[in-house]
Amino acid sequence: MISALVYGDDGVSAYEETALDAARDADGTTWVRTTAAEEFERVAEAFGVHPLSVEDVRNDARPKAEEYDEYTFVVVRVATLRAGEQVFEEEVQTRPVGLCFGDDWLVTLTRRELEPINYVWNAIEREEPRMLRFGPDFVAYRVIDRIVDEYFGLLDEVGEEIELIEDIILEGPDPEVLEGLNAVRRDLLSFRKTVWPTREAVGVLARGDPDYVRESTEKYYRDVYDHLVELVDLTETYRDLARGARDIYLNTLSQSTNEVMKTLTVVATIILPLTLVVGIYGMNFDPGASAFNMPELGWAYGYPATMLGMALVSAVLLVYFRRESWL
Known part of the structure; x- marks a missing residue:
């Protein structure tokens, strides 16, 4: 599915899939999003997005930021905890988000609808239509910021699991607890593989290296970068807590x-x-x-x-x- 928002003199206008060319040629700032992989090429061709950018989103590339002649390309990942059938079987699941933005347009490529993008999209439609006036790089910042904010919620859930496991350990060793600890450690490792490269990618934007990130937007990306630094520290802290809980379990069992x-x-x-x-x-x-x-x-x-x-x-x-x- 393809949809578009254009901010012009008359405010925000919405365009459907059949009006992609009209949205591209409209005066103002345009945001086009697609939530179906089979539509990637069509949107990419309309806005001159390089096939390598499309391939990165298809192949779930690691988070990164790259500069092309006509646009800046950023890959980030939405991370969620998928519940399992048994206790402590939650698993970190990530989905790629491709953001391409030029002088007056932004394209987001995802394989399905994702909450962070829907959140910003709905905010523009209903509450903050002038957000697009600040430029596509600012809207891209809002999307990335929303994704990073959800990382904190995920870590909070992992932290609660560790606390629950510690309480169970104090009551007595249970083989299920060890399985839970191993699952938590796998989740933290998977999350770390997402946060670290995301920090590097946002760092590139925060320094203003790409031409399509305006100086007025750099400070917002620096704020996101600070959040990612905090997330990296929290991830390492929780990994230490999980390791300590495992040692407590083994000592209790011994x-x-x-x-x-x-x-x-x-x-x-x-x-x-x-x-x-x-x-x-x-x-x-x-x-x-x-x-x-x-x-x-x-x-x-x-x-x-x-x-x-x-x-x-x-x-x-x-x-x-x-x-x-x-x-």
Whole structure:
């Protein structure tokens, strides 16, 4: 689908897909957007957009900013968290946005409708029609700024997941928690691959390197650049938190294993002397054959004395282990 907005002397006028040439030739500042990949070539041909720019959007190229003879080309990515079927299965999903802007026109190329572009588009139609008066580079800034603002919301969701995982870890180790931590770390790595090149691309615009970024707009791009620097720092912070939560999980699991091993050791230590006594008196030597063959077997109190001795040994060991805080 192709649609266009033109800001002229009479305000903002909307053009449908069939009036693409009229929108291109209209006096004023023009913004044309397409949300279907099959329409890219048509829009590109109408505004002289190089095929390489179209190819970058089709192939989901990394964020970047490039200068062409007739326009400036910028690729950024809209990032969202896609919910999974299980807990902690959210996944960062990115979609490319191509922005081409010249002296008095802006073209946005996307493969589907995206909220940041719809937000700015609706703002021009309903609330801020004069936004186009500030030039296509300013409208491109508003789109990029909206995309970057949504990055903060995504990081907030990831941060809440990390806090939830930490609370679960404190209650006790759970294999599902480790899967969740690995998923969060993958999300942060994927997000980092989006934010870092976006910062570089916006940095090019903030310095005013492209000819089609006016000096009056550079300060706005510098503001977006500052936000991206903050996002990079937050991403690294959350990666450290996720790494720390993973270490806490492994330490908690190790401590739990140690507690089990300690309990088993105490039980084995108590049973060992009892097993020794039972083993000795289970050899069945005949006392009648020799005076040295377990004469106590003929003692009337031999069995009670043996049981009492075994009980005393167990009691002494239990008291010792409790004093040593093993129990």
